[in-house]
Amino acid sequence: MWLTMTHTLLRNLFGAKATRRHPQVARPPLEGSRGELVNDIEACTLCGVCAAKCPSRCIEVDKGEGLWIQDPYACVACGVCSELCPAGSLRHRGEYRPPAEVKSTLQLQGRARREKHSP
Numbered sequence: 137m138w139l140t141m142t143h144t145l146l147r148n149l150f151g152a153k154a155t156r157r158h159p160q161v162a163r164p165p166l167e168g169s170r171g172e173l174v175n176d177i178e179a180c181t182l183c184g185v186c187a188a189k190c191p192s193r194c195i196e197v198d199k200g201e202g203l204w205i206q207d208p209y210a211c212v213a214c215g216v217c218s219e220l221c222p223a224g225s226l227r228h229r230g231e232y233r234p235p236a237e238v239k240s241t242l243q244l245q246g247r248a249r250r251e252k253h254s255p
């Protein structure tokens with residue numbers, strides 16, 4: 137038993153660390169992970185396909201107000217929305233979302249609302 141303990145002790149003292157100082161040391165994305173979803177709101181037509189197809193129900197499109205709203209903490213980066221977006225405005229940036237102290241939803245003002253208010 138002492139042999140096992142000595143082996144474990146030496147491995148823990150001199151081996152590679154199993155943890156990292158997060159968030160000072162960023163975690164590299166796992167191979168094949170899509171990462172954070174971003175929407176190029178200039179290209180978004182607010183069609184609502186992403187909201188209708190998202191399995192996590194984390195996207196909301198308010199055509200009346202011209203808003204594209206997403207709860208990034210509910211997104212599982214499945215890629216369904218970015219694959220189906222007819223405008224090609226959704227993409228995954230290949231990096232994890234930076235850590236935040238307070239949860240918030242993302243609200244982007246889309247073209248429909250701006251056109252409604254233009255003279």
Ligand code: SF4
Nearest residue numbers: 180181183184186221
């Ligand atoms: S992001 Fe794409 S699918 Fe979603 S509302 Fe905009 S254009 Fe439609």
Ligand code: SF4
Nearest residue numbers: 190211212214215217
């Ligand atoms: S990547 Fe998946 S979970 Fe995230 S917003 Fe798109 S459809 Fe929803």
